[in-house]
Amino acid sequence: MIGLASDNLLGTVFGVYLARAKDEEIRRRKVASGGAVTALLTYALEKGIVDGVVAAKRTKGLEGQAVVAHNKKELLEAAGNKWSIVPFATRMKAKIEEENLKKVALVCLPCQAQFFAQMRDFPLLESDFGERIKYIVSLFCMGTFAFNAFLNYLRMKYNIKAEQIRDIHLKKDFLEIVYNGTKLDLPIEEVYSYLQTGCLVCTDYTGIWSDISAGFVESEPGWTVLMARNPKAEELIKSAEKEGYLELKEGSHVVGEILKKAREKLARAQQNMSYLL
Amino acid sequence: MEKLKVLHVDIGSCEGCNVSILRALPKIQEFVDLDMKYLAKKTCARDKYDMVIITGGVCMNEPHIIEKVKSLREKTSTIVAFGSCATFGGILRFCRGGQEPRPDHRNFQPINSVVKVDYSIPGCPPTPQMVQSFFKFFVAGDKKRLKLFKVYADIKKLSGFDLIDDIVLTGLCIGCGACELSCPTQAIEMIDRRPNLIAEKCIRCGTCYVRCPRASQMLSMGGRK
Numbered sequence: 001m002i003g004l005a006s007d008n009l010l011g012t013v014f015g016v017y018l019a020r021a022k023d024e025e026i027r028r029r030k031v032a033s034g035g036a037v038t039a040l041l042t043y044a045l046e047k048g049i050v051d052g053v054v055a056a057k058r059t060k061g062l063e064g065q066a067v068v069a070h071n072k073k074e075l076l077e078a079a080g081n082k083w084s085i086v087p088f089a090t091r092m093k094a095k096i097e098e099e100n101l102k103k104v105a106l107v108c109l110p111c112q113a114q115f116f117a118q119m120r121d122f123p124l125l126e127s128d129f130g131e132r133i134k135y136i137v138s139l140f141c142m143g144t145f146a147f148n149a150f151l152n153y154l155r156m157k158y159n160i161k162a163e164q165i166r167d168i169h170l171k172k173d174f175l176e177i178v179y180n181g182t183k184l185d186l187p188i189e190e191v192y193s194y195l196q197t198g199c200l201v202c203t204d205y206t207g208i209w210s211d212i213s214a215g216f217v218e219s220e221p222g223w224t225v226l227m228a229r230n231p232k233a234e235e236l237i238k239s240a241e242k243e244g245y246l247e248l249k250e251g252s253h254v255v256g257e258i259l260k261k262a263r264e265k266l267a268r269a270q271q272n273m274s275y276l277l
Numbered sequence: 278m279e280k281l282k283v284l285h286v287d288i289g290s291c292e293g294c295n296v297s298i299l300r301a302l303p304k305i306q307e308f309v310d311l312d313m314k315y316l317a318k319k320t321c322a323r324d325k326y327d328m329v330i331i332t333g334g335v336c337m338n339e340p341h342i343i344e345k346v347k348s349l350r351e352k353t354s355t356i357v358a359f360g361s362c363a364t365f366g367g368i369l370r371f372c373r374g375g376q377e378p379r380p381d382h383r384n385f386q387p388i389n390s391v392v393k394v395d396y397s398i399p400g401c402p403p404t405p406q407m408v409q410s411f412f413k414f415f416v417a418g419d420k421k422r423l424k425l426f427k428v429y430a431d432i433k434k435l436s437g438f439d440l441i442d443d444i445v446l447t448g449l450c451i452g453c454g455a456c457e458l459s460c461p462t463q464a465i466e467m468i469d470r471r472p473n474l475i476a477e478k479c480i481r482c483g484t485c486y487v488r489c490p491r492a493s494q495m496l497s498m499g500g501r502k
Contacts, residue, residue: 111491197449276447
């Protein structure tokens with residue numbers, strides 16, 4: 001356990017690692033960073049630690065859909081950055097019950113992690129399915145797009161249509177939009193106002209309610225940061241390394257960088273709260 | 278370890294919450310010594326309890342109930358309001374007098390209208406697993422996890438209406454669908470990626486508000502309702 005108080009911005013942290021997938025196929029298809037989340041979950045699926053992974057998959061434009069992955073192939077299809085929130089709470093429940101999954105890993109955003117972890121810790125309803133959720137993996141998040149508004153903006157200003165967009169990457173301080181074989185760089189400030197209002201008042205960057213937080217830092221390109229928040233998560237990461245799915249190195253030196261981002265989000269939230277509430 | 282001495286008092290619930298506590302009993306027995314009227318024990322036998330769990334709302338037209346709740350406050354340092362009626366008024370909020378079987382009952386309030394409450398556990402009813410979790414975290418002294426329940430203890434009213442007012446109409450909703458999934462009466466449906474409340478179906482249990490990540494994050498960060 002590294003020296004972080006439990007009430008700080010990053011929540012409880014047991015260990016911070018930099019990881020990347022050993023599997024070449026995952027590395028090639030990686031989108032955001034080292035593909036460590038895909039590799040970790042592949043390990044969990046192949047060893048039967050979980051029987052399904054619920055994740056969001058981008059379907060068209062910026063829209064997404066909740067899917068259940070049972071193997072590496074399906075995981076790879078869902079991998080990559082998401083730019084809109086997928087309202088998968090209800091959908092997920094249906095999926096889990098349909099397939100009668102007993103041990104699920106979830107890949108979600110901090111807000112969803114909070115909801116599912118609260119459901120797991122505090123099952124208020126008979127219809128809750130918290131006991132079926134084994135791992136909650138939260139991705140670092142700076143906000144999701146009000147994507148109808150954002151797409152409309154892209155169409156009006158740059159004449160880019162939703163169906164032309166192949167991919168979007170977050171670079172240092174601009175968004176790279178890949179469409180029709182070309183690229184467009186949009187400064188972050190320009191697109192900020194197209195984030196959802198609710199995201200502008202959110203204070204959680206890493207997902208403090210999750211079991212594992214994952215994301216990337218600029219100083220370590222090609223690597224995924226994995227933050228284990230409890231012994232159970234720590235064990236999963238360690239054994240994935242032992243079994244040869246993950247390449248792991250100590251990552252406590254990037255905590256400062258994550259903390260900086262988290263503070264940025266907090267400051268933004270405080271500023272926005274002052275005039276929204 | 279000495280067992281936690283807990284008293285359960287019902288001041289007018291539908292028994293749903295009570296059944297929930299009873300169902301949890303086998304799992305909490307090892308660290309909780311529960312006084313409850315269903316257990317053929319003399320309740321209120323002790324002068325002091327470590328915790329008093331109250332279920333049901335306070336009928337403001339029944340002075341002896343109000344007195345009883347106040348006397349319970351003297352008996353313990355920790356009062357837990359259990360279930361939506363006790364925490365936020367719940368379905369009892371719809372009481373308006375002239376209704377059978379007790380036309381004289383005109384107004385119900387949550388417990389925190391009468392005495393200070395330490396923890397509020399909403400839900401209609403909260404599940405037995407919730408009782409287990411609560412005691413587990415309480416005995417372990419996990420203040421961080423219990424913080425939200427502490428925050429709810431100061432809130433008198435929370436419902437789908439508040440969710441719409443505070444989160445959706447202010448534009449803070451992110452459309453995650455947690456409320457839709459949490460509603461026990463299916464009073465919430467997502468329309469155009471935002472929740473819509475079917476007013477007649479809302480029983481004012483507050484579960485949607487409690488489960489909303491935006492709302493619960495702001496409340497746990499010290500935001501006020």
